Amino acid sequence: MNSFTEENYLKSIYKLVSGKEAVTTNAIAEKMNTKAASVTDMLKKLSDKKLIKYEKYYGVKLTAKGEKVALNIIRKHRLWEMFLVEKLEFGWDEVHDVAEQLEHIDSEKLVAQIDKFLNYPKVDPHGDPIPDSNGKLHIQKSQLLSTFRKNDNCLMTGVVDHSPAFLQYLAKASLTLGCEIKIKEINDFDRSQQISVNKATPVFISNEVAKNILVTAK
Amino acid sequence: MNSFTEENYLKSIYKLVSGKEAVTTNAIAEKMNTKAASVTDMLKKLSDKKLIKYEKYYGVKLTAKGEKVALNIIRKHRLWEMFLVEKLEFGWDEVHDVAEQLEHIDSEKLVAQIDKFLNYPKVDPHGDPIPDSNGKLHIQKSQLLSTFRKNDNCLMTGVVDHSPAFLQYLAKASLTLGCEIKIKEINDFDRSQQISVNKATPVFISNEVAKNILVTAK
DNA sequence: AAATAAATTTAGGTTAGTCTAAAAAATAAT
DNA sequence: ATTATTTTTTAGACTAACCTAAATTTATTT
Secondary structure: OOOHHHHHHHHHHHHHHOOOOOEOHHHHHHHOOOOHHHHHHHHHHHHHOOOEEEEOOOEEEEOHHHHHHHHHHHHHHHHHHHHHHHHOOOOOOOOHHHHHHHOOOOOHHHHHHHHHHOOOOOEOOOOOEOOOOOOOOOOOOOEEHHHOOOOOEEEEEEEOOOOHHHHHHHHHOOOOOOOEEEEEEEOOOOOOEEEEEOOOOOEEEOHHHHOOEEEEEO | OOOHHHHHHHHHHHHHHOOOOOEOHHHHHHHOOOOHHHHHHHHHHHHHOOOEEEEOOOEEEEOHHHHHHHHHHHHHHHHHHHHHHHHOOOOOOOOHHHHHHHOOOOOHHHHHHHHHHOOOOOEOOOOOEOOOOOOOOOOOOOEEHHHOOOOOEEEEEEEOOOOHHHHHHHHHOOOOOOOEEEEEEEOOOOOOEEEEEOOOOOEEEOHHHHOOEEEEEO
């Protein structure tokens, strides 16, 4: 078994590596709010356990074994988030910290039953895909709202920024998962948009916001 | 905040102290599968935090503060057990180990919502009372089935032994919480009983079993 | 290509929780 | 009331995860 700490390192490495060839010690240290020296210690340990491939002074990536562990933690995290929102009346801005704790609960049956109880959801409350029990991840291809043009119609599929502040802002503007967005106007100067959400009267959003909303064409 | 370990010590002390004036170091060590020396160390720490009253070479009891923490852990443990049985199709013999983990999740809202989701249950799947959010415990008075007599009618309210083996045995005999038990016969020699469960054809149970079933007269 | 800067690792320490073995206190037995 | 036994505590060490400061390696300038 791996400790909570080990699990958290693997999860961070998984998230940081995405796309890239390897992750640096400093990047991990920053993500985990810890010091580079501590990271080096842990990397040695994870390497001994064959969970990562670690080359001194170069960087780190997950082994197949390590990736499996990471994806299982992410699976649990996202299932728990879904449970909190769907069954316990949590807002999508309130679930992260609790899910950070729940993701480490060790019980195959518990995860399987939560999954069943939620009717096998494919995405979490933020639109992030939930890995299946084999660690397979079905990524829905979506784009930033900021890349769309005037008069385009689209459906909201996710968010980039997951901060409570941003999520609360979106919720207040009815910008929730699955909502229909029509771009009414784009301001050439600052790329701010005037959009209609679910056919309601248009509202303004900054380009900063548009760059943090994921959508798919409709 | 208290660590998982501290919480577990407080819970153990709470359970061991029940009735008695104080708990011994050895009793705690045995309950927690650890060594007396480790217990002494922890007792000092808990005492510094004013969670227990500790007198060297004599014993330990909880302060009001410590008891509150212990009861909150027990509350969470029992609510989670109830959740697992009521919502996730767990058997009453399968919930303990998972609840041991879940009881340490730190989120007031989570506990409140689980409580609400379960419709504010008063007892857990084994008939043990669930402390309310103020740490009040409403104990239902019940007696051992072994103390009842021939032709007595009663309702099952709980169990003494919580081991999976015993719980599985009971479930197989339809001896579940709330079932109706009528004592048809008692063997003078070994105090074994012939009982009818929910008016079905009578079955035999040993005195050992009868001493581990809690009931209330009907 | 040498010098400087940045990133990374090593060395040595800290804390929480555990342990074994020895010392001290309390209890039981003669 | 001594002696023996048991219980408990102290002393000293260990591991996991962290830290700071120093050393080393890699990257960047000049």
